[in-house]
Ligand SMILES: O=C(O)C1=C[C@@H](OP(=O)(O)O)[C@@H](O)[C@H](O)C1
């Protein structure tokens with residue numbers, strides 16, 4: 001691996017992927033553990049927390065808001081230690097804007113966290129985050145009584161003006177988004193009355209599963225979450241399981257490299273997060289999971305994946321997209337190697353992530369001479385089972401960590417010429433040790 005400034009050259013792996021690996025802590029659960037502990041009274045004890053740029057954005061934000069964070073780096077690269085929250089006193093008025101970096105989760109969840117307090121806080125982020133829509137969160141929070149300035153603006157920077165007079169609402173979200181659902185439920189914890197969020201298809205439910213650990217009872221069903229306010233939040237202990245979204249890159253690599261057979265240990269097996277396993281199975285991959293325990297109410301266990309000689313295309317229905325929303329880029333690379341057409345239905349939300357991921361998939365696959373196109377909101381990929389990476393390909397992650405890893409994988413599994421990936425360093429947003437973990441699994445005979 002040869003580094004040229006911001007771009008790296010990645011050659012095909014020298015052998016199959018074999019053996020076991022542990023992936024770093026789940027990003028969604030790590031954000032929530034940091035944010036919820038900051039809201040609670042007392043000192044929460046956290047372990048297995050992901051150390052990545054996005055989670056550090058949440059840590060810095062809660063420190064600016066008055067929480068005391070004592071997380072230390074452990075030998076396995078995770079963060080562990082205590083967070084003492086602001087509790088019933090509420091967050092402190094920060095003296096500067098809060099920079100949420102590249103993290104949509106940090107910015108949107110903070111809006112719900114700040115809404116029930118008398119404070120004025122400006123939230124901002126990097127260029128990518130400043131392009132992402134925020135009205136999806138501000139609309140329901142305004143209905144609850146909060147204000148955002150400039151009024152009606154869809155993008156950061158935005159000033160959150162909270163109020164202690166927040167009212168619970170019944171909100172029928174037009175999008176299946178855990179960030180929207182969570183922001184509204186977190187505001188609902190300190191609002192008067194019941195807050196109910198329903199969504200068109202079920203999004204990840206970590207908030208509904210984790211709030212009870214902090215003493216807040218929730219009602220949760222498929223596509224629905226609710227809390228009764230006002231409630232008190234108390235410190236607790238959280239051990240964060242491994243991130244299935246990171247595991248997906250290793251699973252897809254194993255499915256594509258001849259002779260591979262790997263186990264990924266201590267991964268969250270939350271059904272709302274492992275849609276990618278079902279899609280790999282539908283494509284013919286021998287992929288299985290075994291539940292070994294649970295971290296709180298989050299199931300965790302081992303994922304096993306083997307090389308698949310005869311991958312075939314499949315169809316992913318719109319109501320399943322939320323269960324694999326961050327995995328569509330890497331699954332598209334698998335689809336590019338499969339016989340026949342794969343269709344991901346209803347992928348319009350992908351256009352609103354760190355980059356327009358629909359455009360990024362189509363553009364990146366076209367460099368591999370693979371046809372991908374949109375018809376309405378459905379993404380089609382016409383695979384080529386004989387795909388070999390042509391000479392001289394330069395992929396551009398455009399600063400999107402999921403593409404940095406997807407296009408690196410294109411080179412690693414490509415069985416052809418090396419590829420260059422511009423902006424590879426954005427892996428630090430969610431999976432800083434991605435390349436080391438892949439390399440630790442390679443067996444050279
Ligand atoms: O709640 C979360 O932790 C997340 C929810 C998803 O976003 P949406 O809920 O906006 O789809 C996902 O894409 C993001 O990586 C993390």
Ligand SMILES: C=C(OP(=O)(O)O)C(=O)O
Nearest residue numbers: 102103104105326353354
């Ligand atoms: C979309 C993502 O994260 P966020 O929305 O928190 O920026 C992601 O991790 O792929």
